[in-house]
Amino acid sequence: MAEIALTPRPPKTEIREASAWDQLKHNRNWLGFWFMVPALVFLVFFLAYPLGLGIWLSFTDTRIGRVGQYVGTENYEWLWDDAIFWLSVFNTLLYTFVASAIKFGIGLYLALLLNENMPFKAMLRALVLIPFIVPTVLSALAFWWIFDSQFSIISWSLKQMGLITQNINFLGDTTWARICVIFANIWRGVPFVAITLLAGLQTVQPSLYEAATLDGATRWQMFRHITYPLLTPIIAVVMTFSVLFTFTDFQLIWAMTRGGPVNSTHLMATLSYQRAIIGGQLGEGAAISSAMIPFLLAAIMVSWFGLQRRKWQQGENND
Amino acid sequence: MTDLPTRSLDLKAVLSGSSPTAAKDDHSEGMSYLQSVPRRLVTLYLPLSIIVIILLFPFYWMGLTAIKPDEQLLDLDKYNPFWTWNPTFKHIYKLLFESYYPYWLWNTMYVAVCATILSIIASVLAAYAIVRLRYKGANLVGGLIFLAYLVPPSILFIPLATVVFQYGLFDSPMALILTYPTILIPFSTWLLMGYFKTIPFELEECALIDGASRWQILIKIVLPLAIPGLISAFIFCFTLCWNEFIYALTFLQSTHNKTVPVAIVNEFVDGDIYRWGSLMAGALAGSLPLVILYAFFVEHYVSAMTGAVKE
Numbered sequence A: 001m002a003e004i005a006l007t008p009r010p011p012k013t014e015i016r017e018a019s020a021w022d023q024l025k026h027n028r029n030w031l032g033f034w035f036m037v038p039a040l041v042f043l044v045f046f047l048a049y050p051l052g053l054g055i056w057l058s059f060t061d062t063r064i065g066r067v068g069q070y071v072g073t074e075n076y077e078w079l080w081d082d083a084i085f086w087l088s089v090f091n092t093l094l095y096t097f098v099a100s101a102i103k104f105g106i107g108l109y110l111a112l113l114l115n116e117n118m119p120f121k122a123m124l125r126a127l128v129l130i131p132f133i134v135p136t137v138l139s140a141l142a143f144w145w146i147f148d149s150q151f152s153i154i155s156w157s158l159k160q161m162g163l164i165t166q167n168i169n170f171l172g173d174t175t176w177a178r179i180c181v182i183f184a185n186i187w188r189g190v191p192f193v194a195i196t197l198l199a200g201l202q203t204v205q206p207s208l209y210e211a212a213t214l215d216g217a218t219r220w221q222m223f224r225h226i227t228y229p230l231l232t233p234i235i236a237v238v239m240t241f242s243v244l245f246t247f248t249d250f251q252l253i254w255a256m257t258r259g260g261p262v263n264s265t266h267l268m269a270t271l272s273y274q275r276a277i278i279g280g281q282l283g284e285g286a287a288i289s290s291a292m293i294p295f296l297l298a299a300i301m302v303s304w305f306g307l308q309r310r311k312w313q314q315g316e317n318n319d
Numbered sequence B: 001m002t003d004l005p006t007r008s009l010d011l012k013a014v015l016s017g018s019s020p021t022a023a024k025d026d027h028s029e030g031m032s033y034l035q036s037v038p039r040r041l042v043t044l045y046l047p048l049s050i051i052v053i054i055l056l057f058p059f060y061w062m063g064l065t066a067i068k069p070d071e072q073l074l075d076l077d078k079y080n081p082f083w084t085w086n087p088t089f090k091h092i093y094k095l096l097f098e099s100y101y102p103y104w105l106w107n108t109m110y111v112a113v114c115a116t117i118l119s120i121i122a123s124v125l126a127a128y129a130i131v132r133l134r135y136k137g138a139n140l141v142g143g144l145i146f147l148a149y150l151v152p153p154s155i156l157f158i159p160l161a162t163v164v165f166q167y168g169l170f171d172s173p174m175a176l177i178l179t180y181p182t183i184l185i186p187f188s189t190w191l192l193m194g195y196f197k198t199i200p201f202e203l204e205e206c207a208l209i210d211g212a213s214r215w216q217i218l219i220k221i222v223l224p225l226a227i228p229g230l231i232s233a234f235i236f237c238f239t240l241c242w243n244e245f246i247y248a249l250t251f252l253q254s255t256h257n258k259t260v261p262v263a264i265v266n267e268f269v270d271g272d273i274y275r276w277g278s279l280m281a282g283a284l285a286g287s288l289p290l291v292i293l294y295a296f297f298v299e300h301y302v303s304a305m306t307g308a309v310k311e
Helices: A002-006 A020-025 A028-057 A074-080 A083-114 A121-128 A136-146 A153-160 A174-201 A206-214 A219-247 A251-256 A268-278 A282-290 A293-314 B011-016 B022-026 B037-067 B070-074 B090-097 B101-133 B138-149 B153-166 B173-179 B181-197 B201-209 B214-225 B227-243 B246-251 B260-267 B275-296 B298-310
Strands: none
Touching: A020 A028, A028 A282, A028 B101, A028 B138, A028 B153, A028 B173, A028 B181, A074 A282, A083 A121, A083 A174, A083 A219, A083 A268, A083 B037, A121 A174, A121 B037, A136 A174, A136 A251, A136 B037, A136 B260, A136 B275, A174 A219, A174 A251, A174 B037, A174 B298, A206 A219, A219 A293, A251 A268, A251 B260, A268 A282, A268 B153, A268 B246, A282 B153, B037 B090, B037 B275, B070 B275, B090 B101, B090 B275, B101 B138, B101 B173, B101 B181, B101 B214, B101 B227, B101 B260, B101 B275, B138 B181, B153 B173, B153 B246, B173 B181, B173 B246, B181 B227, B201 B214, B214 B227, B227 B260, B227 B275, B227 B298, B246 B260, B260 B275, B275 B298
């Protein structure tokens, strides 16, 4: 023991002055910058730059394989007189409004149903979400087959029931084609709306309903004066997302109709693909996509104010 | 009405149904005993079963078509179209051994895994910096990332096609691996920011006092605590990649490079009247991996979906 106590202790490491490097290592802004680099590289090179480039391309006459010249607003003037473009704008608005409204209605209804107590509740909720998981294109193909002009199972069933005598030409008739793509979009969107609203519903205190029941409120009054006001903020956000994704939809249409018959289901996104990639007119296609931006900005504004309102309802510091 | 008490979102409860409500404490059925059974049958079970049947029917139809013999597919009068007594694996065999389907499946998987891993790494760093380093302008950057989430691929694909061509990435999986993160990073950063905020920063303060660097804190303290969030982000990003269509359609050309969604739409749709069997088998096989993944991680999936909306 004594020897150990006598051996000289190793010299303490001296406390250095904090060098510039040390200070830098603990500087939040410096560190924060380096932590942000990977994300920023992706977002700048593959999101911000293409976004600007797209707007620039819309003012040029670029084609595939040829660098374009600046042509001013010629593409837009051309589109202004293009009946097919206006038809696609009309289709997009129709598609977005009808599909979003019905998705909201059915989604909210389904959320209310799923919020009830019943056997196999967890399994039902999991099953409902499946249409949202499966890749859109693949379920669109299933719908393509279900809506086939000759072998449609719907036509067959209706014929068996004696309701119709001829097969319905689902995807060959302009009105039917619109109904079919809107139906497929609703089918895919309802689970998302329902499950997110269900999450919102579960934040409502059951005691509120109990109190309302004691006061003699009907089920409609309970929905109107308890459920709906408490859900408004989450509805605002969910519907903004829903509108945004419906408005810019591409894959469902492309897999089911490719814009046909006679352009009756062309959305702005599918038209820009057809003009730019298949037709080779990159400038014109870019002009069509750029024309979508004002609509998107409107949707984002709604979302922003929806979020603000939610913050205000829950108190500012709810982190 | 705004000062009604609200409970915070409980995501596990959304799916498991085991919501920690007052109802569970006393009697499990809540207030539902106030309704008679016939009434519940009409107002609850009937509409619910109609909706669920409509939501699931396309998958039944997909599966049935994939195993039906050809003659039964097209002759609706002689055979009952809703069932088959002699299933065949011909379509699936054709799909797996006489087409490029295995390649497409591999491409999809490869692109999805690589893009997801890249995005998660970038998002973890970005989310940590925004939430915890709180550098100057962190809030602004957070807002911009949220805006980036709202920029849809359908207005980016034309300029991106020219960019991809300039960088010489056209028709290679790298084109997708590098462009998919623009969809994934905003989403997963936003999701992870929510998770990191829930980790008490007293833990980090302790670590800082003990001399840990920010990097060590992130790796040894924050990440292990955020594993549920990471799984959610990973699964959701993977699904988004698998689902992505317009970039894959635009940036890939050769048959063997394509991903499943694009390849099925372009390569299987020929004039053949008997194509339906293999087409549906292809759609089914392309959906199954995601459905299986979903079955294992339902809760994480829902928390990812609602998490993005919650913030």
